[in-house]
Amino acid sequence: MITKAIIFIISALIYTLTLPFRILPDAVLPEGVENSITEVSGYLSGINTILPIDVLLQVFQAMIVLEVAILGFKGLNWVIRKIPGVN
Amino acid sequence: MAKKIAYRAFLGVFLGVLAVAIPFFVKGASIFGESFENLSTGDLTSWDTTDIFYEVVASGCAVGNKCLYLGLNNIGWSKYQYKDVSNPETTISYISVWIKASGGTGGVLVYPFNTDGDALPYIGMWNNSIKIGDQANLLASYSAGNWYNIQMEMDSATTKTRGRYRILGGAWNNWSNWSGATLPASGVSLGQIRLVQPSINTTGNMDNIIIGEGYAPDEDELPPVFEEIKTLNFNQPLDEASTPDFSSFLLSYQYYTGTTTPVSLIFNASIYDEAENFYGSNWIIESVIPDSTSTKYVYIPKSFVLPNNKWYNATGSMAFAIPGTILATSTSHFVVSTTSSAIWQIPPASTSTEWVLTCDPESGFFENSLCRLALFLFIPDMDDFSSIIETWDDIKNKIPLGYFTASIEKLETLSTETEETITFYIFGDFTNYIKNFFTTGFWILFGFWCFNRIKNLEL
Numbered sequence: 001m002i003t004k005a006i007i008f009i010i011s012a013l014i015y016t017l018t019l020p021f022r023i024l025p026d027a028v029l030p031e032g033v034e035n036s037i038t039e040v041s042g043y044l045s046g047i048n049t050i051l052p053i054d055v056l057l058q059v060f061q062a063m064i065v066l067e068v069a070i071l072g073f074k075g076l077n078w079v080i081r082k083i084p085g086v087n
Numbered sequence: 088m089a090k091k092i093a094y095r096a097f098l099g100v101f102l103g104v105l106a107v108a109i110p111f112f113v114k115g116a117s118i119f120g121e122s123f124e125n126l127s128t129g130d131l132t133s134w135d136t137t138d139i140f141y142e143v144v145a146s147g148c149a150v151g152n153k154c155l156y157l158g159l160n161n162i163g164w165s166k167y168q169y170k171d172v173s174n175p176e177t178t179i180s181y182i183s184v185w186i187k188a189s190g191g192t193g194g195v196l197v198y199p200f201n202t203d204g205d206a207l208p209y210i211g212m213w214n215n216s217i218k219i220g221d222q223a224n225l226l227a228s229y230s231a232g233n234w235y236n237i238q239m240e241m242d243s244a245t246t247k248t249r250g251r252y253r254i255l256g257g258a259w260n261n262w263s264n265w266s267g268a269t270l271p272a273s274g275v276s277l278g279q280i281r282l283v284q285p286s287i288n289t290t291g292n293m294d295n296i297i298i299g300e301g302y303a304p305d306e307d308e309l310p311p312v313f314e315e316i317k318t319l320n321f322n323q324p325l326d327e328a329s330t331p332d333f334s335s336f337l338l339s340y341q342y343y344t345g346t347t348t349p350v351s352l353i354f355n356a357s358i359y360d361e362a363e364n365f366y367g368s369n370w371i372i373e374s375v376i377p378d379s380t381s382t383k384y385v386y387i388p389k390s391f392v393l394p395n396n397k398w399y400n401a402t403g404s405m406a407f408a409i410p411g412t413i414l415a416t417s418t419s420h421f422v423v424s425t426t427s428s429a430i431w432q433i434p435p436a437s438t439s440t441e442w443v444l445t446c447d448p449e450s451g452f453f454e455n456s457l458c459r460l461a462l463f464l465f466i467p468d469m470d471d472f473s474s475i476i477e478t479w480d481d482i483k484n485k486i487p488l489g490y491f492t493a494s495i496e497k498l499e500t501l502s503t504e505t506e507e508t509i510t511f512y513i514f515g516d517f518t519n520y521i522k523n524f525f526t527t528g529f530w531i532l533f534g535f536w537c538f539n540r541i542k543n544l545e546l
Binding site: 002003007008010014021024025028029033034037051052056059062 | 484544
């Protein structure tokens, strides 16, 4: 019941925050961008013979996840400090 | 009884009409096509040539980016270049070509010859007319400098031909009547085409020269040169009963290609375990003259032994190649396991585990009640998370997140397509050592970065 209510509130909050995005159209990559990705992929597949590009991307992803986690933690701290009586 | 006879008679007539009608509705399939898109002037030396001036140009073409330019020569008629072509196997066949002439007199022609070396009716522009052999002019006066698509259909049964034309951007005129005044007695088989410039007065261009079986289609249908490999099946390894290791692989494959030029088929088999650790690979190269559609088998011999009782991902891939160029690749994944009983198995079906917590009714009234209360207060159903998951599904394709999603999907598609290259086949082990070295290095560096980042964290 309690956990369910918390999940419901979080869910409603996320829904409200994402409401403006729902009315937007689906994103379609411009042809130029697609061509660029294809072009770059050609070079990357060559480099990938020696240098593991997929691992490099995983490392970048892990770095981003850590940075987002730190930012989220700071944000949560900021919200908690706004509660009266909490320093 | 009468009803049955009437029904059978109707069915017979219907099927008969269908059998007769089908050839009239089936358009032809091209067996030779030259669009000059992948050629340079130097490549034309593979054509037998005399002193005609020819050049592959990349401007002012009818279809695509490149076409053939035929320049002025000193003699005129009978100067040509020719190319051997496949003979159509069907009774009806066709030639289609885009032609442009610089002037009214003179002209440019596609001149076919049959397999006995006898001349067939030509198509092209000559002396102010669009012609098919000696038939009545398809068009009495063409417009110089404009592209025309001219088609000729040949009937080897009746030794007759007919033709039609259209100007670039315009509609087809009606087919001419079937006629066969000058066809050789040996019929209209086809073995060679010659590109002729019958006059010293006119230059010309040609594009999309096509020879096909059946009736000519309204739109150009160039034959596939190197299409993607159609299917590639990675069968279970051989000798599964005698040895528990990967003794050899049997790859069965099917492909399309319209070329008669020998190509190399490169086959590769690689083994990874469930953690994607590379165990080994082997490859072979076969040089073949491909046919149009074929299913064949190739054995990749044993080169490594694997521990038993593990699941493995086996990847089989095949590539068409001419020296220095991979033309098409295909990859197939297969999951197998070796067991102590030496039986190859398919992987077990994955079962989803439902998150269900229950209380033990035998634990007593007080304990059971507390358990039920705790479950009611704190344990959500999986359905409660579904709205959050649905929210993500709703917005992941919307602007601006959708750009990232689309980019990632595009990258994933490309990474799948570019998986395994020739370099891997030849230097597989060596490159893997280097890649493993870099992989380890990247993660160690990431570890240092994490440690430093958290150490200097300011909250």
